[in-house]
Amino acid sequence: DDPPEVEIDLDDIHDRLERVTAMPSGEDDPVIADDGDTFYFVGGEDAGPADYDSDVDLYKIEWDGSERTRVTERDLSPSSVRLTPDHSQITFTHSGGQLARVPTSNDNLERLSFAASMTVDHEAERTQIFDEVGRALGEGFYDPNFHGDDWSALLDEYRPRALKASTAQDFQDMVNLMLGELNASHMGYYASDRADTQDERTGRLGVEVDPVANGVEVQRVVPRSPAAREASTLREGDVIAAVDGRPVADAPNFYQLLEGTVEEKILLDVTDPEGKERTVRIRPTGDLSDELYREWVEERRALVEEYSDGHLGYVHVEGMNWESFEHFERELYASAHDKDGLLIDVRYNGGGWTTDYLMTVLNVQRHAYTVPRGATDDLEQNHEQFRGHYPFGERLPYAAWTKPVATLANENSYSNAEIFSHAFKNLDHGPLVGQPTFGAVISTGGMGLLDGSYVRMPFRAWYVYQTDENMEHGPARPDLRVSNPPGIKAEGEDPQLRRAVEALLNETGSE
Known part of the structure; x- marks a missing residue:
């Protein structure tokens, strides 16, 4: 039969949107069954800024949002969900490439076994991979002038070296040497190694x-x-x-x-x-990194308490990710709600994507204050005593900080932590203290290659709005430049932190 003619009325189509699902996590891979009424989808995935610790499984739901049913169980993590040509089965892959299907007439999961083998010409495969890397960078590298290098000439120079590599690791190293010629951050070639290596782990007592x-x-x-x-x-x-x-x-x-x-x-x-x-x-x-990190943060917090005589709060932002942002919001009140000012520390922060969330917290400006019933017996006479009161928690989606603030950064502040440092300084939130950041800021993406390897590459440049400076090779430079000498931690001191405290106390008038 000929398919029916469908005419979509685009006028005010946004006003006719209807929400079908209402799960806290993300949904993906939607498939509409043959009856047109039943939607299959994968639920439980991370979505938006937050990370949801939930099982990822296949669900189905009626078009009007009713009768939601969980089709698979136990975090099966389906992907590549498809409706078979005869519309009788929902097929998908799961658990690293295994196949499964579910009849549309019932929810009986059937796991499908299969076997396959292939012969790999590793020499030809490496040639293909090298060419794929060349094309990917040629079409996708963020700077069309390749930082002043001739990309075609680099490919010609490194091709014979890479293709003569005797091992997969040597091939990987040679490709990465070629990529290194571009002198850019956020890039590299990553592949598995077929060689067997010893996997021994040393226990750590602490x-x-x-x-x-x-x-x-x-x-x-x-x-x-x-x-x-x-x-x-x-x-x-x-x-x-x-x-x-x-x-x-x-x-x-x-x-x-x-x-x-x-x-x-x-x-x-x-x-x-x-x-x-x-x-x-x-x-x-097997790992003490989290314990050592928390110990270091607690030592910094104690130093701020000592240096400021209890007037300032301290928060270290471990990474520019959602977990660290939620921790920042909690610490904002746990460590600083009753303080005169706040020190934000992004030293040793490897980056991420949450600068704009942090800036949302800092960019809040006061436009009103409130006085609840019972706070004073004479509202007209005493209302100015409450200028510091505003119900931010009721009115804003995130926390807010409106008191004086300073930020610490150093040469181990990378990527989005550098974007935050640039923004903090150029929007005049307060003094930036420490050392220039690393100077590695580019939006990064990548491409999967023939054998499952991956080439990571930057695709978007970042410039400082106020100065038009490229943040790649353009670090955030502190207002107050202070170095921490080697071995200073063993002495129980932190000169960068002390100088930041002095600067912020001057801002708050708490000296």
Whole structure:
């Protein structure tokens, strides 16, 4: 049969929109069943700024939003959802490429098995991949002049070198050397290596130790680490004499005894400073980065409290992502609601995308203040006492900060943390203190290649609105330039932080 003629009335079509789903997370891969009334879709995906910790599964719903049904269970993560040509089945892939289907007549999931093999000509494959990298960068690199380089000449120069590589790793290294000639950030060629490599992990207790005659002596315990837990406590001055019965003094290296112990229960023979012996049962972790980061932040917060005599609050923004932004909002009130000013620290921030959310918090300007019933017995006489009161939490989607503020940045502030530093300085929010940022700001994307490898490349330039300076190779330069000498952390000091406190106290008049 000929398909029916369809005429779409575009006038005021936006007024005729109807919302079908109302899930907190994102929906994707919509498919309309043959009856035209039933919509299949993937629900539970991250959407917008927030990250949702929810299962991703296939759902169906009627066109009017009724009778929503979860078709798959247990976070199956369907993708590439399709309706078969005879309209009888919904097919999709899941779990890394497995196939499945669901009849439109019922919700009985059927997993489909398949097998395939292929012969790969690795030499021809590398030639194809090299050509794909060349075309991708040629058509997509953000600067059509390639930072002054001749891209075609670079391809001609590096092609014979890359194609003579004896291993996949050598090929990857050669392609990345070529990309490095462009002297741009946010780019690289990434591929797996067919070579088998050893996968050993060293357990970490969360202590700093010094060698002594009969073992190692604990010099410091990292808060929240395995050694700081009540059931497996180690203390300064404790001597670890043996690990699972193996004497530490006989080992070439203490950490050799912790090889392969990640998340495994081990026994430590420990002697305290008074000579009392005990056995500590402990599960080493494979990573202490979060514990060390939180310890560093708490030390900075304590220094701000000391340097400012309690007048200023401190928030470190770990990354320019949604989790860090939510943490920033919480800390804004937990650490600074009763302070005269706020220090925002984006040192060691690797970037992301949330500058505009942070600026939304800082860009709020007061236009009114409120006085609730019961706050004063004489509203006319005393209302000016409440100029600092406004119900921001009721009126704005995000937090708001209207008191004086300063920002710290350094050479390890990257990408979106640099955009924030530029914006903070050029919009005159307050002093920017520290060292010039790294100078690596480009919007990045990429392209998947024939063998599953990936080339990452920048596609959009960023310029400072007030100065027309390219942020790539154009760092945010502090108003107050201060360096932190090597080893200063061990002395319990932070000159950059101290100078920022001095500048902000001058702004608040709290000196």
